[in-house]
Amino acid sequence: MTLNGIDDLDRRILAELQREARHVSSRDIADHVDASASTVRKRIQRLESEGIITQYAAQVDYEQAGYSLYVQITCTVPIPERSNRADAARDVDGVVGVRELATGERNVVVTVVCVDGDDLTRIAAELSDLGLTVLDEELIQSDRSLPFTGFGSEAIVDPE
Known part of the structure; x- marks a missing residue:
């Protein structure tokens, strides 16, 4: 299904799920998108079955x-x-x-978490054994993700 195959209600539901998928019920979404809870549930099931919603993931503070x-x-x-x-x-x-990555020599970026330098060395060695040539290792200070606002910017509220 393409973007043309989803309607305004689908986009508003996607925006709500991006905002807070874990702590939101179909009733909560229905209240925000002006639809019934059963309609929201059916729409979510269709979006999942058609591969538009592919997963629900937790954000983890790896250091913690x-x-x-x-x-x-x-x-x-x-x-x-x-x-x-x-x-x-x-x-x-x-x-x-x-x-x-589709272009360039630096065409695979692997993100890892590890407990120390020895653990990082092990991971790099395993990647090398798989045929990936390691070009660079960079320590990530922080990583911030935002929901895509194209589904309905009015429905997405930045939590910060």
Whole structure:
């Protein structure tokens, strides 16, 4: 389904889910989007089944959880092997994100959490063993995500 296949109600529901998916019920969303709770539930089920909503994820403060290092590892992989190697990188213990870039030599970015330098060395070695050439390791100070406002900017309230 494309953006043309979703209507204004779908966009408002998506905006509400992005704002706070864990602590919002279909009744809460219905109150904000002027629809019934059953309509909201059916719409969410359709958005999930059509692959528009792909997951619900928790934001974790890794330092508070005991992982003192939050690192972005930039790699290069030959283009024909990029997708398979990026998928394989997801299985390395400590990897929390893998991003494939469409252009350039620096074409796979792996985000990891680890307890110390030895743990980081292990992760980098495992990535290397999978065929990813590590070009750079950068310590992440902080990472801020925002919901996409194109679904209905009036429905998204910045919590800060």
